[in-house]
Amino acid sequence: MQPTTRRNLLLAGGAAALARPRPARAATTLNVVLESEAVILDPHFTTAAITRSFSYHVFDTLFAMDNSGAIRPQMVDRYESSADGLTWRFTLREGLRFHDGAPVTARDCALSLQRWAPRDAMGRLLLAAGAQFEAADAATLVLTLREPFPLVLDVLGKPNAPVPFILPERLARIPGETRITEIIGSGPFTFRTDLWRPGNSMVLEKFAGYVPRPEPADFLSGGKAVKIDQLVLRVMPDQATAATALMAGEIDYQQYLPFDLLPRLERARGITLMGLGGLHMFQGNFRLNHAAPPFDDPEIRRVLWHLVDQPAVLQAVGVPERFAVQRCASFWMCDSTYESRAAAGTFDFSIEKAKAALAKTRYAGQPVVMLEVQGSISQTASMLLAQNLRAAGFTVEQQVMDWGTVLARRARKEGWGIFSVYSNGIDMISPLTHFYVASTCADYAGWSCDARIPPLLQAFSRAPDLAARRKLADEIQAIAYDLTPAVSWGQFTIPAGYRNRLRNLPQSSFPMFWNVEV
CATH class of the missing domain: 3.90.76.10 (Dipeptide-binding Protein; Domain 1)
Incomplete structure (x- = not known):
């Protein structure tokens, strides 16, 4: 038996401390608001x-x-x-x-x-x-x-x-x-079905079994090392409400900041704004339904090239000049590899020209049903187009709903004529990826078809060099202007915002939360 000495007491205390379980590390959770609810x-x-x-x-x-x-x-x-x-x-x-x-x-x-x-x-x-x-x-x-x-x-x-x-x-x-209903992947996060609250939130958790690549993360490639425990996707359809929550520290990241609150957000303590150009810009479009009147008539569709005023739309949306391309007539994003001016003269805003062009068509007053996402910048763009459509002589019916309902409605060939949307520039930089051209003659909402385009897309995919692909991009754009699958309402940047406690957040218009630390 050891004598009771100060040294032995200290040793015993140290052993006891080692035997006691360590307190659990507090879980790290990020609360984020993305562009809409994932449905x-x-x-x-x-x-x-x-x-x-x-x-x-x-x-x-x-x-x-x-x-x-x-x-x-x-x-x-x-x-x-x-x-x-x-x-x-x-x-x-x-x-x-x-x-x-x-x-x-x-x-x-x-x-x-x-x-x-x-x-x-x-x-x-x-x-x-x-x-x-x-x-x-x-x-x-x-x-x-x-x-x-x-x-x-x-x-x-x-x-x-x-x-x-x-x-x-x-x-x-x-x-x-x-649709699959069991959501099982092999990515860096797992989806907690049991914690999904539609209309409120969903939870993604770090996947302990994920093995990242050894090289550093680089946009969507490289090592996706997850350094948080939980990612909570909060549903806040109103951007102003989400921005207020960001400033209050209730959320950590907001994908799309409202333009009218940018000055206040720039002054707010503890917040960083991320406004990127190039491929991280967006392209807004009015998608037309070719399967139902009145836009089943190509002559009526072409009237819209005189009814979209890009600078006016961007101003109404509130895009600051530093975040906007004032005029872009290229289907494949301005300042990108395939930027084209082919047939760009067709895009000529003029209410008078629209009136004259519409008068020469067989338009008989059929209502243009516009699907609008409530409270979005797309709705603002739609409101300006609706005003111009009426001024040119169209009958217009505006229907306001959430984005999930638009997705469901646009899947039907009847009951709508046009909806406004904006897409990541990286999706619109090429004939092979531009939603409304690449899907020509396919079963895709809008159902636009010109039999000349699919063979040109195939030729583009087999072209031997960049010069050949650029030539084909021009040919495809000229036909697209004639077909009018969609009319662009502008090219712009939407800044994201995040709390300064987030470190190593990938700088991208794609929300990505691997490698983020707090």
Whole structure:
């Protein structure tokens, strides 16, 4: 028995301290408000940007784009192609697992790509080149083609919705026309179905089984190391309410700040604004329904080229001059690789010209039903167009709803004529990704079709160099002006805002919360 000494008492106390359980580390939670509520969680089912934002956290991709626009391996460890370009072999990284613990296999990847490809414009081009996906073994995916397709990696790593996310085999077997209801991915966050409160919030949690790539994160590529425990997506449809919550510290991040509150937000303590240009800008569009009157008539559609005043719309929306391109007549984003002036003279705002053009059509007063998202900048754009439509002689019926209802309504061929929307610039920089051109003659809301465009899109995807693709982009744009699938109401930046306690937040118009620390 040891004598009771001061030293022994100290040693005993130290041993007891080591034996006692340490207090649990406080969980780190980020509360964020994104552009809207995520209501469609199937990553292949819709082109809605909010579904893509949700999916990049929960699912993963074989390849991904970096900040320079280059395509990098993501789930893929290494790859090779045959000399003739007709056979590609992709070897998966070790340690990839789905959220239910099952390993990710090449068969999961093959079936996921087969489900996704028919629903995507670039995927359909890949299929047209004879693409077949097969698993050579558990870790090796093989792509065979009937003819060379130079943009294989661009398709597999594209960030444009719907993105080719990878699902478990059992979910990938569900037809693409049917939404999956079990949300299991292999991405850096898991979706807590039990904590989902539609209309209020959803919770994503760090996936402990996720193995990030070793290189630093770079836009959508690289190592997605999660350094928080929980990501709570709060639903706040009113941007002003969300901005007030941001200033009060009740939320940590708001994807779209209201333009009229920017001066106040810039002065607020503890808040950083993120306003980016280039590919991180947005393109606003009025999407027309070609399947129902009055815009089933191409002559009536073309009247709209005289009814959209981009500078007036951007001013009404409240976009500060430093965040706006005052006039952009290019379908493929101004100041981008494929910016085009082909047929741009068609875009000529004039109420008088619109009146004269409409008088020459067979328009008989059918109402133009406009779907408007309440409280959004899209609604402001719609209100200006509605005013101009009436001034030119159209009958207009404005219907106000939330974005989820617009998504449901636009899926029907009847009951609407036009809706206003804005999209990430990265989605609109090329004929192959521009929603309303790439989907020409496809089963896609708006149902615009000109048989001259799909062959040109195929030629674009097979073009040998940039010069050839630019020439084709001009040809496609000239036809698109004639077809009028959509009319742009402007190119602009929407700043995001976040609390200064967030460190290493990726600087992007895409909301991304890997690598963020608090």
